[in-house]
Amino acid sequence: MDLFKFFDAYSIRARLFPAIIAAAPALAALSLLISWKSFGLSNLIATLGILVLLFAIADFSRARGRGIEGKLYAEHGGMPSIIMFRRNDSTIDAGSKDRYRSFLEGKLAVAAPSPAEESADQAAADAFYAQCGNWLRQNTRDTKKFPILFGENITYGFRRNLLGVKLLALCLNMIVVAGCIFILWRLSWHSDTPQGSRTMVVLVVAVAHAAYMLLAVSRTAVWDASKAYGRELILSCESFLTQSRSTTKKTAARKGSSKMDKTNPTPGQS
Incomplete structure (x- = not known):
């Protein structure tokens, strides 16, 4: 049963996608440089290797991402959900935070x-805000009721985990680029041959991948x-709060209806 949990929306988009992006050059090399015209032992080994590689990278990215998460919180003075609850933070208006x-x-x-x-002991106040965050996380797990929150959580998980494998991805990239250059050198740069053309495609993918990892994946994006x-x-x-008000109104309406029934009995009951 645990295997199927890996295929939920969060796991796919926040854990599997970063692993696929991190291993993109290696995956491109395996898919383009290996012949898939007939499915033999080498193809089976390559397929299993890809699956194992993705699982390993996804697990590694999650662990590394959590490590980076703790460092980011320390650098910025705490979790955003705690910082924004503080009275000296203006991200959310004071009136709403009081409610x-x-x-x-x-x-x-x-x-x-x-x-x-709070002014006298910010640490004690933060402990209360941490409890607030824990309660909210536990009670907002219904993704249909809180789709925007779920989407933001996926975006954060994706960026955090991708940053966690940034160095690994760039190392894989360098290995693939070196391999492609070696293959092209052996082919004497005859890119018109099928293998040369496929190698050039892998090289282009590797260069684009490196640019993305260097420019788009950063601690700032995660924060x-x-x-x-x-x-x-x-x-x-x-x-x-809206749900609570709605429940209160319904309860008041039922009580009002019950009182009306008592003061205005139906014919034959008086």
């Missing part, structure tokens, strides 16, 4: 820090995605 604190202290059965208490997710996590309180 969210009141709601969450009721759910956690823990008093929210007052402005004076931006982390902030977007943290903001959306806090704003998910609005859904719970």
